[in-house]
Amino acid sequence: MEILRVDDLCKTYGQGETRVDALRHVSFSLEKGTFAAVVGESGSGKSTLLNCIGALDTPTSGHIEMDGQDLFAMREEARTIFRRRSIGFIFQSFHLIGELDVEQNIAFPLLLDYRKPDPAAVDEILDLLGLADRRHHLPSQLSGGQQQRVAIGRALITRPKLILADEPTGNLDSRNSQDVMALLTQASRRYQQTILMITHNWHLTTGVDRVLQVSDGVLTDLGGTTDEALS
Amino acid sequence: MKHYLDLVPVSARVHQRQSRLTRLCIVLSVFLIAGIFGMADMEVRSMTQRTILEQGAWHAAFPGLNDRQQSLIAQRAEIETSSRYIVTNYNLDLEYQVGGVKTGICGMDEDMLTLYPALEIEDGTFPQTETEALATKDMKIQLGLSVGNTITLQTPTGTLPVTLSGFTGNNPLLSQSGAYALFFNVEGYRTHFMPDTKPEDFMLYVAFAPHCRIPQAIDEICAEYGLDETRVQQNKELLTLTLQTDDSAMLRLYLIAAVLAVLVVAAGILMIAGSLNSNVAQRTEFFGMLRCLGATPRQVKRLVRREALQLCVGAIPAGLALSVVTIWGLCAVLRQASDFYFGDMPVVAVSWVSLICGTVIGLVTVLLAARAPARRASRVSPLTAVSGNAAPGIACGKAVRAGRVPVEVRLGVHHALHSRKNILLMTGSFAFSIILFLGFSPTLDFMQNAVKPLQPYTPDASVLSKDDSCNVPKALAQQISELPFVERAFGRSFAYDLPGQVAGESVNIMLVSFEDNQFGWAEDMVREGDLQAARDGTGVLLFCKEGSGYQPGDTVVFDTPQGEKTLPVAATLNYTPFATSSDTVICSESLFTAITGQSDYTIIDVQLRHGKTDE
Numbered sequence: 028m029e030i031l032r033v034d035d036l037c038k039t040y041g042q043g044e045t046r047v048d049a050l051r052h053v054s055f056s057l058e059k060g061t062f063a064a065v066v067g068e069s070g071s072g073k074s075t076l077l078n079c080i081g082a083l084d085t086p087t088s089g090h091i092e093m094d095g096q097d098l099f100a101m102r103e104e105a106r107t108i109f110r111r112r113s114i115g116f117i118f119q120s121f122h123l124i125g126e127l128d129v130e131q132n133i134a135f136p137l138l139l140d141y142r143k144p145d146p147a148a149v150d151e152i153l154d155l156l157g158l159a160d161r162r163h164h165l166p167s168q169l170s171g172g173q174q175q176r177v178a179i180g181r182a183l184i185t186r187p188k189l190i191l192a193d194e195p196t197g198n199l200d201s202r203n204s205q206d207v208m209a210l211l212t213q214a215s216r217r218y219q220q221t222i223l224m225i226t227h228n229w230h231l232t233t234g235v236d237r238v239l240q241v242s243d244g245v246l247t248d249l250g251g252t253t254d255e256a257l258s
Numbered sequence: 259m260k261h262y263l264d265l266v267p268v269s270a271r272v273h274q275r276q277s278r279l280t281r282l283c284i285v286l287s288v289f290l291i292a293g294i295f296g297m298a299d300m301e302v303r304s305m306t307q308r309t310i311l312e313q314g315a316w317h318a319a320f321p322g323l324n325d326r327q328q329s330l331i332a333q334r335a336e337i338e339t340s341s342r343y344i345v346t347n348y349n350l351d352l353e354y355q356v357g358g359v360k361t362g363i364c365g366m367d368e369d370m371l372t373l374y375p376a377l378e379i380e381d382g383t384f385p386q387t388e389t390e391a392l393a394t395k396d397m398k399i400q401l402g403l404s405v406g407n408t409i410t411l412q413t414p415t416g417t418l419p420v421t422l423s424g425f426t427g428n429n430p431l432l433s434q435s436g437a438y439a440l441f442f443n444v445e446g447y448r449t450h451f452m453p454d455t456k457p458e459d460f461m462l463y464v465a466f467a468p469h470c471r472i473p474q475a476i477d478e479i480c481a482e483y484g485l486d487e488t489r490v491q492q493n494k495e496l497l498t499l500t501l502q503t504d505d506s507a508m509l510r511l512y513l514i515a516a517v518l519a520v521l522v523v524a525a526g527i528l529m530i531a532g533s534l535n536s537n538v539a540q541r542t543e544f545f546g547m548l549r550c551l552g553a554t555p556r557q558v559k560r561l562v563r564r565e566a567l568q569l570c571v572g573a574i575p576a577g578l579a580l581s582v583v584t585i586w587g588l589c590a591v592l593r594q595a596s597d598f599y600f601g602d603m604p605v606v607a608v609s610w611v612s613l614i615c616g617t618v619i620g621l622v623t624v625l626l627a628a629r630a631p632a633r634r635a636s637r638v639s640p641l642t643a644v645s646g647n648a649a650p651g652i653a654c655g656k657a658v659r660a661g662r663v664p665v666e667v668r669l670g671v672h673h674a675l676h677s678r679k680n681i682l683l684m685t686g687s688f689a690f691s692i693i694l695f696l697g698f699s700p701t702l703d704f705m706q707n708a709v710k711p712l713q714p715y716t717p718d719a720s721v722l723s724k725d726d727s728c729n730v731p732k733a734l735a736q737q738i739s740e741l742p743f744v745e746r747a748f749g750r751s752f753a754y755d756l757p758g759q760v761a762g763e764s765v766n767i768m769l770v771s772f773e774d775n776q777f778g779w780a781e782d783m784v785r786e787g788d789l790q791a792a793r794d795g796t797g798v799l800l801f802c803k804e805g806s807g808y809q810p811g812d813t814v815v816f817d818t819p820q821g822e823k824t825l826p827v828a829a830t831l832n833y834t835p836f837a838t839s840s841d842t843v844i845c846s847e848s849l850f851t852a853i854t855g856q857s858d859y860t861i862i863d864v865q866l867r868h869g870k871t872d873e
Contacts, residue, residue: 083640104554111552122547126268131259136551138262
């Protein structure tokens with residue numbers, strides 16, 4: 028089942044001498060439950076692609092359909108609500124709310140949607156993340172890896188159609204990076220969760236189902252579950 | 259947490275330091291608003307208290323009712339207190355005397371003491387029998403009387419022994435005329451004084467219950483009992499103070515307080531909005547992250563507004579408490595400054611008007627101030643969180659120019675001028691503060707409409723001519739000024755309706771004389787011209803209505819028995835220290851004598867040294 032479809036996506040910044048074509052005619056689709064990685068050098072356009080897919084930025088042209096709905100055919104408020112219910116974000120810098128504990132941070136997106144958090148669902152995620160004994164800790168009392176796990180939990184709690192992870196291991200050491208990747212993979216398998224991850228680290232692509240490369244705004248599907256060039 | 263807004267109190271506890279400035283602005287705004295309304299309320303209470311002491315606490319007096327009608331009216335639900343009151347020899351023209359002194363005779367119920375606190379019994383009790391009476395304090399002191407003494411009241415038909423059951427305070431009118439008064443109970447009055455009493459002398463004094471619409475109640479009573487409304491006496495001053503009449507005097511006071519409050523609200527909105535804006539600007543990434551998580555712009559606005567209201571939780575009570583204490587202090591200072599004018603200021607009182615206005619207006623101010631910062635926060639792009647750039651939405655069109663000025667200075671100027679809204683808020687609040695400061699002096703004139711300030715020429719006591727003629731000896735002013743407790747004594751002579759011309763126009767002139775002190779105070783009253791010629795006796799001052807067209811240099815011609823006397827107008831005045839409804843000419847004492855032939859005064863004003871008592 029196709030969760031995400033991107034058609035002929037273009038994004039241009041600036042005009043004249045300062046014009047930059049960040050994305051050029053990008054087209055691809057993702058099936059439900061796929062764990063895909065987008066790799067590319069710095070400035071290649073991979074973050075721009077993620078921002079457009081996450082409805083954080085408006086493309087210059089093209090279409091993005093998620094679960095059959097055209098993201099940019101909606102009004103701003105409807106698109107925000109759609110994003111809240113259908114897309115989860117994991118940031119490189121975690122972006123947790125410092126005043127809330129682990130449990131509250133995870134449940135926060137549900138509160139924004141005026142839904143009552145299911146204690147069983149929260150417990151399940153805390154167990155999956157290995158944070159059950161840290162549920163009342165503040166982010167400042169957690170390590171970087173633990174904070175990123177909380178961010179993953181926050182992205183999972185709404186059971187979104189798609190999780191967008193922007194360099195989720197960028198601020199972590201190698202051990203924590205492996206742990207985070209393992210968690211993402213586990214979440215993808217367990218919940219049939221579709222995940223699109225941005226990374227510049229080719230080594231992290233070994234565990235994903237699909238690899239897409241962005242170079243100079245052009246997307247190339249490298250396909251497969253393994254990067255054949257690396258292996 | 260059950261709602262996303264529950265984040266607000268949690269965040270407020272953690273970020274107390276960052277919100278200190280905003281809380282201070284809220285405290286200041288609430289303090290000023292509550293203080294303004296509180297002082298206005300204290301002034302009204304003070305005036306009400308003084309009016310009750312001078313005029314009584316009654317609201318209306320109904321004449322010519324029989325006993326049954328009086329009883330029925332007294333039992334009405336809207337009547338809180340009532341008392342029968344009968345008086346004879348009010349004009350002191352009948353032969354009622356005690357010890358050779360003319361005496362007024364009154365009959366009243368004991369409730370009259372509630373309706374007229376000035377009659378408070380200082381010694382003794384209310385008369386219980388028909389031959390007992392209360393006497394005034396003057397009688398007690400001058401005749402050396404005490405409770406239980408029996409005096410002989412001379413009546414037109416003989417004598418009446420009266421036992422004194424007690425003594426009341428002095429009545430200013432009686433003291434002025436040097437007369438006494440005796441207060442009997444109603445039964446005692448009826449027993450002895452009915453032949454000299456007219457039906458319209460029978461009055462029923464009433465005080466209505468609080469929150470009663472008094473004019474409406476009076477109309478209903480008059481309609482029910484067939485009374486002529488024009489004959490019903492009303493305590494106009496008290497009714498005005500309690501906003502029961504159409505007289506706008508009290509409304510003017512509250513209107514002025516409202517105008518000042520609006521100024522404070524405007525300044526408060528600018529201050530608080532500027533502070534909240536800075537707070538929002540520091541948390542751009544947070545708001546971007548909220549948008550990423552799916553918060554709509556409306557939800558972000560609601561969050562910011564809720565944060566602003568959260569700040570009110572502690573700030574408003576603090577502002578109110580500060581205003582209460584400050585009002586206590588100001589009332590104490592005013593009482594100390596002038597016991598005569600401010601002696602009735604409440605000692606330690608809480609103004610509910612100020613607390614309610616401070617709270618409500620404070621909340622409104624904060625909500626209005628939070629609008630712009632809330633809008634700014636809601637416009638933060640979700641990209642802010644993704645890119646990690648704190649201010650991605652502010653795109654600089656061009657780079658900072660190179661030059662001789664150090665780069666940090668150029669950057670600072672560039673940042674300061676970059677956000678138009680911030681510039682507007684910051685410079686607006688500074689400019690407003692400067693305007694308020696510079697406008698302080700004209701504001702004093704504006705405030706004179708609300709509270710008549712003490713003027714340097716205001717006397718503590720005056721000696722007046724009985725018939726407004728010049729028969730108060732001039733030498734008396736000198737004698738009074740030499741008394742040890744007198745600061746100064748100065749006189750004025752008045753001559754009314756003198757035939758003459760002003761700038762060629764035939765008018766009747768009121769001529770008044772000033773001495774040196776009064777010419778000195780008149781400097782502040784000058785509209786146009788110079789006082790010196792008037793001081794020297796070679797010119798005059800002219801007070802006339804604005805727009806009459808008179809100006810310095812015009813001539814005033816007096817038709818005197820010695821012939822025409824023509825004098826130039828040295829200066830025109832904006833106002834005079836005495837009430838006058840017509841064009842008034844002011845001159846020196848020597849000139850007044852030359853024109854009218856009169857050298858004595860009509861009035862001598864006396865200013866006492868500080869701290870001197872009534873004794």
